[in-house]
Amino acid sequence: MPLSTIYREQGYVLLEQALPAELIEEHVFRLDEVYRQHGIESYTALIDRRSDKTRFQALLRAVQELHNDEPGLQLTMHPGLREPIAEVLQGDPIRVSALSQLWGSEATPHADTSIVWRGPWQTACRAWCALEDIHPEAGPLFLYPKTHLTTGDTYRDEVLSADPKFIDVLGELGQGQLRGDEFHLRAKPLFEAARDLIAARVADLQRVSFPIRRGDVVVFSFQTIHGGEPIIDKSRRRRAMIMDWHLGSTEDFLMNAYWGETYDHRCEENRLEKDPVQVTTLGSYATPDLSVGDELYLRPVKRCESVGLATPRAGYERGAPSYPRIRL
Numbered sequence: 174m175p176l177s178t179i180y181r182e183q184g185y186v187l188l189e190q191a192l193p194a195e196l197i198e199e200h201v202f203r204l205d206e207v208y209r210q211h212g213i214e215s216y217t218a219l220i221d222r223r224s225d226k227t228r229f230q231a232l233l234r235a236v237q238e239l240h241n242d243e244p245g246l247q248l249t250m251h252p253g254l255r256e257p258i259a260e261v262l263q264g265d266p267i268r269v270s271a272l273s274q275l276w277g278s279e280a281t282p283h284a285d286t287s288i289v290w291r292g293p294w295q296t297a298c299r300a301w302c303a304l305e306d307i308h309p310e311a312g313p314l315f316l317y318p319k320t321h322l323t324t325g326d327t328y329r330d331e332v333l334s335a336d337p338k339f340i341d342v343l344g345e346l347g348q349g350q351l352r353g354d355e356f357h358l359r360a361k362p363l364f365e366a367a368r369d370l371i372a373a374r375v376a377d378l379q380r381v382s383f384p385i386r387r388g389d390v391v392v393f394s395f396q397t398i399h400g401g402e403p404i405i406d407k408s409r410r411r412r413a414m415i416m417d418w419h420l421g422s423t424e425d426f427l428m429n430a431y432w433g434e435t436y437d438h439r440c441e442e443n444r445l446e447k448d449p450v451q452v453t454t455l456g457s458y459a460t461p462d463l464s465v466g467d468e469l470y471l472r473p474v475k476r477c478e479s480v481g482l483a484t485p486r487a488g489y490e491r492g493a494p495s496y497p498r499i500r501l
């Protein structure tokens with residue numbers, strides 16, 4: 174069966190032995206070295222480092238850079254990976270972000286739609302690449318098959334309708350000079366509501382987890398509900414590289430970009446304000462190309478006539494994207 178059909182039906186595809194061992198070995202060597210240089214030798218040290226935002230961001234930045242230099246590009250854009258991704262997306266895909274981890278994430282079930290991509294789900298994917306054989310006790314990736322079909326673009330509207338005050342929260346996000354920390358604080362109720370909605374949605378579903386081999390890659394939709402299993406053995410590393418790919422422009426790949434059709438800022442009425450604000454902290458590894466010091470533009474709260482919108486919507490949009498613009 175064609176990869177694109179499996180992807181569309183299941184919400185994910187497993188690519189066995191897509192990446193060659195030698196390139197992975199070199200990447201892992203460099204990755205371990207960066208963590209060592211930043212004084213992170215254990216999972217506990219990583220968790221502690223998160224509270225020191227400046228140093229944590231410096232670590233993230235250094236890890237990101239590993240993916241954009243010559244050896245990094247050789248690995249991340251290896252034909253063994255990009256050819257099947259082109260098949261999955263049925264087009265000419267751009268690699269946007271890439272980040273590697275040494276340990277599992279223990280992330281609760283979530284979908285990434287609202288934070289990363291505003292195009293149709295068929296045109297973007299995440300590639301989760303095993304950089305070593307993943308032990309079942311090291312917190313493997315898990316997915317809920319077929320949930321991409323039910324999560325859908327309506328889920329953000331469902332989140333917003335969970336409480337009428339969420340519309341106001343969203344409106345507030347677009348007013349004033351909101352900085353990164355404050356944005357996340359204000360957005361917290363929305364993200365918590367999204368998490369609760371997802372938790373309810375998967376309560377009766379079976380998930381699959383991936384204790385897979387080095388070189389294997391799981392390609393999944395941003396709408397597919399996924400997360401990281403609990404790390405049972407904290408001494409175990411779980412090296413993985415996560416990349417986002419899509420068809421289209423990097424400008425479609427935004428943080429908090431799309432809150433459902435009702436709140437679609439792509440319409441003319443929701444053009445960006447002129448004054449930039451600077452990112453002061455990174456919110457999530459799901460947006461690794463966002464750096465401290467980057468300029469974001471506040472989207473004004475406006476009526477969106479073209480979709481008959483009666484309520485405001487707002488958010489951030491990057492001014493001049495500094496994503497690696499790599500077209501294959």
Ligand SMILES: O=C(O)CCC(=O)C(=O)O
Pocket residue numbers: 277278279280285299312313314399400401402413415459
């Ligand atoms: O790597 C993991 O454990 C989970 C990955 C994840 O949550 C994501 O890619 O959004």
